[in-house]
Amino acid sequence: MNLKPNREMPEYPGLLIEEPNLSAPADHPAKTIIEPPRGWQVINLREIWRYRELLYFLAWRDVKVRYKQTAIGALWAVLQPFLTMVVFSILFGRLMGLDTEGAPYPVFAYAALLPWTFFSGAFTRSGNSLISDANLISKVYFPRLILPFSAVISMLVDFGIAFIILIGMMLYYGITPGAAVLVLPLFLLLAFLTALGIGLWLSALNVKYRDITYVIPFMAQFWLFLTPVAYPTSLIPDRWQLLYSLNPMVGVVEGFRWALLGNPYIPGMPLILSTGAVLALFIGGLFYFRRMENEFADVV
């Protein structure tokens, strides 16, 4: 007697009727090859482009979370540079009477604090990005570059908010910028690339050597002193000017001041040196990051 019962897979209750269609993998390559990584790898720009939505979402997440948790929310983006400007104005503007090449000290300082706050916030977040999103790295594939990249992008929102205050201040002091202001985005780009470049180095190093997390705030502080935020570049003795200008933020800050306030000081040489330094930093960072990327998931 061999009456085998019908062995079909039972329908579980509560099952939803789903749509049958497959999402079109239009921009996904037909074949993926998984191999051990070899030597120095180049950045796969097409892949980054394919993951652009994730880039956006991670930046969006950072911004949302930052402002949800705090009571004053978006105001923080403004408070930091603004209050620093106030302190600087009192200390350096009034008490020490630094020469600010024609512009009122508060605007002089704020115009520099604006890109500076963006920069220091960006490289700090970027440097910690791999560690803080370690759970993503160990579970999902995406080009790891997206993490430090999105961290820098998220700071642009803060920059935008703080920029509005700058406009307010400029109106208050009756300063109208000349045509040079059109070049402002280029200086912002310079700051962006610098922050990302450092972020790439720091985040990759941070995965291996966790102390980097503690080094970052110190770096930020130290760097602030080395950047002409509170003081003008002209304060630096001539023989040190060249070395000093290797700091990319020198070019950025003086560039901002020149574009916005019409500073007579055209940052020619400093800018060239700064740009050169940034490119070296950024490209070096890309290569180092890519090389270390393969070990991230194992170590993080």
Add this chain to the structure above:
Amino acid sequence: MGYVTLREAIVTAAQVPWQILRDGGPRNSRKEFWALKDVSFEVRQGEVLGIIGRNGAGKSTLLKILARVTHPTTGRAEISGRVGSLLEVGTGFHPELTGRENIFLNGAILGMKKVEILRKFDAIVDFAEIDKFLDTPVKRYSSGMYMRLAFSIAAHLDPEILIVDEVLAVGDSAFQKKCLGKMGRVASEGRTVLFVSHNMPAVVSLCDRALLLESGKLAAEGSPASIVQQYLAKEMSTSVIPLDQREDRSGDGSARIEFLKVESTDPDKIIRSGSRLKLTIGYSSDRSVQRPQFVVSIYDQMDTGIFLLHNDFVGGLPETLPSRGSVTCLTDPINLTPGRCYVHIELLKGNVRADLVPYAGYFDVEADDLFGSGMVPPRDWVLYMLGHSWWLNED
């Protein structure tokens, strides 16, 4: 699915070195350990492949390599088609964001485009049953809600190849059933699935083929039923070792189960369908055992629970036992169909687990003419043989 021919071939070995960097410095304490060695296999389009093995066998590493989270040291894999990997549910969930926001975030992390997420949004919310709480921060969700949402997003991923790592063990049983159903749907829709699990019944029912991994090596491949059988049999072969040598036990160790003996009350000692079981359990402890609880669980080959024997159910043991000794449990006739059964033993003191030995032993039930008609149902139909009678109704 058009242009895609799914052929996933790991041609040579896939090996991953594991650097233990945490103990002192990056290079000094570098231990080499091959999480996988010489694992090669092919998966055809539309196939559901189950991967089973003990913890530490390399299953997760294999999935991680295929999901491109980790790189192989040597070897090569070719994957044709879009891969969705579910190594975890709820990856990237942020507690401060609302359910709605997390759907977009998690969906994007898993690889869905925004338009795709929008299109599936309602389906995701319905499956997870959280539409009332869509706009509350996820930190306020109960763990059940959290898991349901996480699984729901993952379940709507729709890739051509799905790699799943034991994520079915989430939620309450009603939801688990839903998830299994969904998995079954996915499998029957012709998608390729790689499925790592400890849930043997699920592996047998969902998979077309199975691989058995053992210490990083491919030990066997074949039909799910036979692979599961091999796996459980290997687990069981340890039952011939007296229990004091077993390493895979858990519990606080304040008492230990020393041995297990399973016998039949039949004169020839053979365990049959109609036999009563006599289990003798030896134990030892450093002091007398207060409020002892012996829990014996008997499972079948498919890891389905059959019986639970517990001295608290029926009494019989004193409140305090001497520090060394043995107890015996006598059952009613077991009435099981012929086949193998596995025994797990647990010993608790008060309500604290002192020792738990899974798969402590096994026994085979021989066929027995319980009904007197010579007919016995097979084990893969049913577990029990129930006494019954029939008659024709008057009028």
